[in-house]
Amino acid sequence: MRKQERGVDIDPVTLNIVGDGFLSIALEMGTVLLTSAYSSIVREAKDTSTSLHDPLGRIVSQAPMIPTHMNSMALAFAHIRSQYDLMALGPDDAFVMNNPYEMGQHLNDIILFVPAFHEDHLIGFAGTVVHHVDIGGGAPASNAYATELYQEGLILPAVKVSIERDLKDGVLSRIIGANVRAPDRVVGDFHAQLFAALRGVSLLRRMVERYGRQKVLNCMETVQDHSERLMRAGLSAIPDGVYEGEDFTDSQDREKPPVRVHARVSVQGDDVEVDLSGSDDEVRYPINAPVASVHSSVFSYFVSMTGESAPVNDGSYRPIRIVTRPGSVCNPFFPAPVRSRMAVCYRVMTALKRAFGTALPERIAACGADATNSIAFGYRRAGGYDVYHEVFGGGNGASARSDGEDCLAQGLSNTANTPIESLETEFDFVRVKAYGFAPGSPGHGRYRGGHGVRKVYEVLRDDVTLSTAGDRHSTRPWGLAGGEEGSHSRYSIQRNGECIPIGALTTCSLHRGDLVICETSGGGGWGDPHERPRSEVLEDLAAERLTPAEARRIYGLAE
Structure with missing residues (x-):
């Protein structure tokens, strides 16, 4: 069956080729990043992710790397979209951020988006995120006793920068290098993620030159819609009802009880609401999970539970609504520390596992x-x-x-x-x-x-x-x-x-x-x-x- 949109005919063969091409771009970006990185946490442990986005910044494809990175890039870009006019961008522009309270992860994870153009038309973005081995703060790599974000390292708000002026050994690269303990490795990894993004931009431009701009843009929308349909099909196989589960993460003070994460999941047809409002209040040590990290945990769980092989992109997330309570460990107030947010993120996931595992033990x-x-x-x-x-x-x-x-x-x-x-x-x-x-x-x-x-x-x-x-x-x-x-x-x-x-x-x-x-x-x-x-x-x-x-x-x- 052919798909007709905006006067451009997309046949199934082209759709499959271009759709797989989107994934290939994200994969090649990952290869460039890993082979260019300086630190072992990136080069060997592969603590990095790459993604391809449409002109609105919605995720089209992601390399299968770090799920907690991958499934949060959409929120990071949504924040950028709320702050900047994307139609005013030029080919030398880029966005850089690591602020957890602007839909980032933790400070070590620097996020970079580079726009792609074809004949002055914005055709998408290449995104990279890298866990940097050090970002300053009170101790090398990780300050376990931080009580506020300022003690965890250098904070980068979502800013538009010039690639030539600020990134390639420019002012931002120098600022980052001056604030970290291992500048050669950190700046080297930062440059690796820049050149990986530039490779993605080049590959996307080449795809548009081969297939035509409108056809590629239509394919971007179609693969997102396809992923939404498959996610909805997977969710519809879960019996309707309300499922509840909880789990606990360690308190830093051994004399105090562990921290509770509670999930209430409502399933109705092919729509799901996950309510985490019953989780404990934020704490003064760095296990609080910022909103983007929590959303990523929920999305990652449902992607794994439904077991579909469709590309994971913005369409995959559309059927899932997430509710958090401001001031809780799942939505802390600035400047609560978040360096070790994965403790709560995993309890979000295991609370969901327990909710469904109690009712559906054969599936979980x-x-x-x-x-x-x-x-x-x-x-x-x-x-x-x-x-x-x-x-x-x-x-x-x-x-x-x-x-x-x-x-x-x-x-x-x-x-x-x-x-x-x-x-x-x-x-x-x-x-x-x-x-x-x-x-x-x-x-x-x-x-x-x-x-x-x-x-x-x-x-x-x-x-x-x-x-x-x-x-x-x-x-x-x-x-x-x-x-x-x-x-x-x-x-x-x-x-x-x-x-x-x-x-x-x-x-x-x-x-x-x-x-x-x-x-x-x-x-x-x-x-x-x-x-x-x-x-x-x-x-x-x-x-x-x-x-x-x-x-x-x-x-x-x-x-």
Whole structure:
């Protein structure tokens, strides 16, 4: 069937070719960025995302990189659209921002949009977002004790800049470099995201030259409408009704209860409303989640739940309405700190999982580690700083069909494993002593949760700063349908024979010879452990995923 719009005939073959071309542009932008980046958090862990937008800034396609970035770019651009006249832009213009209270994420995530033109007509935008290894503030990479945004680093409001004057070693690049501890890496990554965006602009222009401007613009609208239809089809398969779930994230003060995130989901046909108003008030430590991050968590969950293969773009989000309460952890007031917002973002997602999992356990997996557990080391050398940041995987929750996967990047983060060689060839103040499964971490069940990660670092110099972020240190990933909980995550420092526990959000000084031990949660189990086949228990024993004592106590395996 042909689609006729504005006098331009779009046949199905062209629509598929151009639609796949949109994704190819976003993917190539990602390749340019990753191969040009300076820091290991981008180059190796791939903590970055790229997107292609239509002339109104609506997302057309995104490279499948970091979900919490990807599904928030629409809100970031909506803020820009409310502040600037897009029709007054020229080819040397660009937008830069990182302010969480202007629909950004956290300050480390700098967002860049570059307009694309063909014969003086605006044809779209290329977008990039990069997690920068340092953005200033009270500690290298992450200030765990920040009580306001100002203590977390350099704030960039949504501003229009000149590419030639401000970005290519210009005033903005110099301002950023002057405010961070690792200017070579940060400015290098900033330039990588600029040139990735410029590559996207070039590719989009080339597409318009081949297929015609109006045809490409019509295809942009059509792929968004197609994604909306597929999302609505997926949502309509959920029984109508009201679903409620809650989950909890760690309090920085161990004497206080964990922070509650509550989700009330109303499903009516192919429309969904997610009301997070029942979540706790904002807190004075940096786990508050700005609105764009919360929306991204909700969108990411429904994209994964509906399981459609359509491109994820602005159309995917249209059937979903999100309600938050100003002053809550899901919509904090400026200038509440937000650096470790992923703790609340993941609880938004797991509250949704629990809401549907209680009613539809056959369709929903148990809770996984579902946290951004990370560490950062900073070392002040002569003339500057070295900063290293790493995000750990964890165990996935089991489902009604299979065991959870081991040691995976979690759903909202999706960062890659950073090779040990990358750390040890680049930095001389820390090295890895051990890396493997966290023992005893999976939740048991008919299907077993995945294992968490255990990683041990040896500190090689005095006066190294450690900053940690994470969750599940006081709560545990829950199981479903009778499955058991996964383990807690744990951080500790081994010093002179003493083991010193440290919290999920900590900044402290390390000494030469210290061992920093990081263990992440395993996933929750699914179903009654006594229903697990004996052959699978024996297989786990042989692979040392299970101890003989656990096999006897949990699964009833005789000697």
